[in-house]
Amino acid sequence: xxxxxxxxxxxxxxxxxxxxxxxxxxxxxxxxxxxxxxxxxxxxxxxxxxxxxxxxxxxxxxxxxxxxxxxxxxxxxxxxxxxxxxxxxxxxxxxxxxxxxxxxxxxxxxxxxxxxxxxxxxxxxxxxxxxxxxxxxxxxxxxxxxxxxxxxxxxxxxxxxxxxxxxxxxxxxxxxxxxxxxxxxxxxxxxxxxxxxxxxxxxxxxxxxxxxxxxxxxxxxxxxxxxxxxxxxxxxxxxxxxxxxxxxxxxxxxxxxxxxxxxxxxxxxxxxxxxxxxxxxxxxxxxxxxxxxxxxxxxxxxxxxxxxxxxx
Amino acid sequence: xxxxxxxxxxxxxxxxxxxxxxxxxxxxxxxxxxxxxxxxxxxxxxxxxxxxxxxxxxxxxxxxxxxxxxxxxxxxxxxxxxxxxxxxxxxxxxxxxxxxxxxxxxxxxxxxxxxxxxxxxxxxxxxxxxxxxxxxxxxxxxxxxxxxxxxxxxxxxxxxxxxxxxxxxxxxxxxxxxxxxxxxxxxxxxxxxxxxxxxxxxxxxxxxxxxxxxxxxxxxxxxxxxxxxxxxxxxxxxxxxxxxxxxxxxxxxxxxxxxxxxxxxxxxxxxxxxxxxxxxxxxxxxxxxxxxxxxxxxxxxxxxx
Ligand SMILES: Cc1ncc(C[n+]2csc(CCOP(=O)(O)OP(=O)(O)O)c2C)c(N)n1
Ligand code: SF4
Numbered sequence: 269x270x271x272x273x274x275x276x277x278x279x280x281x282x283x284x285x286x287x288x289x290x291x292x293x294x295x296x297x298x299x300x301x302x303x304x305x306x307x308x309x310x311x312x313x314x315x316x317x318x319x320x321x322x323x324x325x326x327x328x329x330x331x332x333x334x335x336x337x338x339x340x341x342x343x344x345x346x347x348x349x350x351x352x353x354x355x356x357x358x359x360x361x362x363x364x365x366x367x368x369x370x371x372x373x374x375x376x377x378x379x380x381x382x383x384x385x386x387x388x389x390x391x392x393x394x395x396x397x398x399x400x401x402x403x404x405x406x407x408x409x410x411x412x413x414x415x416x417x418x419x420x421x422x423x424x425x426x427x428x429x430x431x432x433x434x435x436x437x438x439x440x441x442x443x444x445x446x447x448x449x450x451x452x453x454x455x456x457x458x459x460x461x462x463x464x465x466x467x468x469x470x471x472x473x474x475x476x477x478x479x480x481x482x483x484x485x486x487x488x489x490x491x492x493x494x495x496x497x498x499x500x501x502x503x504x505x506x507x508x509x510x511x512x513x514x515x516x517x518x519x520x521x522x523x524x525x526x527x528x529x530x531x532x533x534x535x536x537x538x539x540x541x542x543x544x545x546x547x548x549x550x551x552x553x554x555x556x557x558x559x560x561x562x563x564x565x566x567x568x569x570x571x572x573x574x575x576x577x578x579x580x
Numbered sequence: 581x582x583x584x585x586x587x588x589x590x591x592x593x594x595x596x597x598x599x600x601x602x603x604x605x606x607x608x609x610x611x612x613x614x615x616x617x618x619x620x621x622x623x624x625x626x627x628x629x630x631x632x633x634x635x636x637x638x639x640x641x642x643x644x645x646x647x648x649x650x651x652x653x654x655x656x657x658x659x660x661x662x663x664x665x666x667x668x669x670x671x672x673x674x675x676x677x678x679x680x681x682x683x684x685x686x687x688x689x690x691x692x693x694x695x696x697x698x699x700x701x702x703x704x705x706x707x708x709x710x711x712x713x714x715x716x717x718x719x720x721x722x723x724x725x726x727x728x729x730x731x732x733x734x735x736x737x738x739x740x741x742x743x744x745x746x747x748x749x750x751x752x753x754x755x756x757x758x759x760x761x762x763x764x765x766x767x768x769x770x771x772x773x774x775x776x777x778x779x780x781x782x783x784x785x786x787x788x789x790x791x792x793x794x795x796x797x798x799x800x801x802x803x804x805x806x807x808x809x810x811x812x813x814x815x816x817x818x819x820x821x822x823x824x825x826x827x828x829x830x831x832x833x834x835x836x837x838x839x840x841x842x843x844x845x846x847x848x849x850x851x852x853x854x855x856x857x858x859x860x861x862x863x864x865x866x867x868x869x870x871x872x873x874x875x876x877x878x879x880x881x882x883x884x885x
Binding site: 278279281283285287288289290291292293294295296297298300301304305312322325326327329330331332333334335336338427432465466468494495498500501502503504505506546547549550553554 | 590591624744807841851863
């Protein structure tokens with residue numbers, strides 16, 4: 269059984285804030301919640317390398333929400349930017365032009381469009397070179413900043429701006445969500461974890477554990493998104509909770525490639541999660557699309573069956 | 581050509597209202613355009629959307645600088661210089677403001693045009709639709725009435741646009757009923773057509789090369805986003821009933837913006853200057869010690885900078 273060692277009680281969440289308010293991100297943004305919690309462990313001796321996306325709104329001239337540093341990159345090049353900064357810091361420290369105490373953690377921040385799609389090759393390269401960095405993908409399952417277009421992270425049957433319901437496709441998109449966790453794992457980075465904002469202690473613990481590894485530390489954060497998933501902003505924790513409790517968003521980590529599920533949900537029917545969100549409403553109204561719902565359920569069941577087998 | 585500019589906060593429906601108007605005009609046989617501004621259009625942040633329609637092909641594109649009609653979905657935007665609501669407004673502009681305040685109260689500190697209507701559309705939406713942010717159909721209907729479009733096209737346009745947003749049939753029906761009331765109780769405005777002025781073409785500038793230290797947008801301050809107060813985004817504010825609070829820290833843990841701090845007695849203190857009013861704390865408080873209260877317009881702790 270996986271156990272938290274550092275973060276056992278909610279009152280251990282550090283009080284200090286590192287991502288300051290006044291941001292232009294949506295009220296109720298689940299991705300921001302994940303970042304805020306992560307930053308409580310990461311601290312201020314950091315440089316965020318941010319691929320274009322919603323989070324670039326966090327530092328929109330002339331304001332920055334970060335107490336640490338931040339660099340803006342194109343959607344495809346954040347891990348390459350991270351390599352450049354890491355190398356520069358290493359060289360400066362080696363030449364004694366920068367004291368070791370001023371070293372920074374290099375952290376890529378990317379949306380799913382950037383992570384699953386445009387920056388995949390740059391990420392692959394960085395992992396292959398064992399770059400010492402963090403990667404945080406906040407996964408809102410679409411290209412959010414430009415108005416919610418389909419990305420490879422969009423799950424089966426989700427309606428987006430570019431995957432509407434049509435006569436040919438009454439259940440909206442038929443693509444399956446790309447399994448980025450496994451793509452990352454094939455590179456054998458020392459640490460990979462999935463997190464969700466509604467599970468703050470699980471999240472904090474994973475960032476604390478990641479700090480003990482040198483090399484790529486990869487995070488996939490569920491970014492429940494009221495604007496794109498079409499639900500009331502106040503329901504963000506509820507949506508994140510149901511994503512985990514239905515088994516659709518497994519909380520897990522991979523240490524040197526060995527996978528452990530950090531939480532085993534009792535697995536509510538997926539319907540409970542789907543029903544909450546406007547992007548799945550067509551599955552229930554005007555008629556219930558039983559086949560599509562069953563398909564989603566079967567995929568989750570198959571995932572957990574395989575996980576149980578591997579565990580045994 | 582008729583040019584209508586909508587101002588609202590992201591999520592309030594200004595963009596959809598603009599689409600409803602565009603679609604309604606199109607269905608009435610006009611050439612129509614509608615587009616929102618592209619930028620940091622987030623829930624709660626100031627947004628603008630533009631609708632043009634005409635019997636002739638429309639050559640103009642982009643933002644509307646001199647609108648015939650301005651529809652304001654949130655009166656607090658009038659005080660927010662960055663929202664640029666009054667841009668290109670003059671005495672001939674027709675203005676509609678969604679507010680529970682009176683026309684005089686709004687005029688008290690701003691000079692606003694003669695043809696100005698104020699109506700508490702949010703109040704109507706709360707009362708009749710039970711939802712604070714369901715005002716796009718109502719605003720679309722009011723705007724369509726102001727510019728003299730027929731109800732039948734408005735009805736079709738609302739149905740189409742709300743369907744596109746995955747709104748269910750019974751909710752669309754309700755929206756139509758309330759929208760019709762708003763439509764019927766407004767009158768057509770007298771528009772001064774053809775007053776939209778051509779935008780002067782700026783002289784071409786040849787960019788000068790500057791090194792990145794000078795030529796890029798650098799922010800040298802740390803965490804200075806606190807200077808931007810986002811408290812004005814709220815429709816509802818979380819209010820604490822301290823005797824019910826058990827000091828569990830959940831509101832603090834789940835607040836995305838980090839605007840809840842726990843004091844020495846383990847009670848939450850909300851930073852109202854920045855709280856965006858997402859209501860997560862209200863939803864998640866296990867003892868219901870945090871309660872949502874509608875912001876009183878004009879009487880809030882927040883003022884725009
Ligand atoms: C190469 C390239 N194509 C398109 C864009 C326009 N663009 C800016 S942000 C964005 C969406 C990014 O989506 P995602 O990575 O999922 O992050 P999110 O916006 O959801 O946070 C797009 C398409 C861009 N900046 N660069
Ligand atoms: S669109 Fe979604 S992910 Fe982007 S800022 Fe808004 S809530 Fe967050």
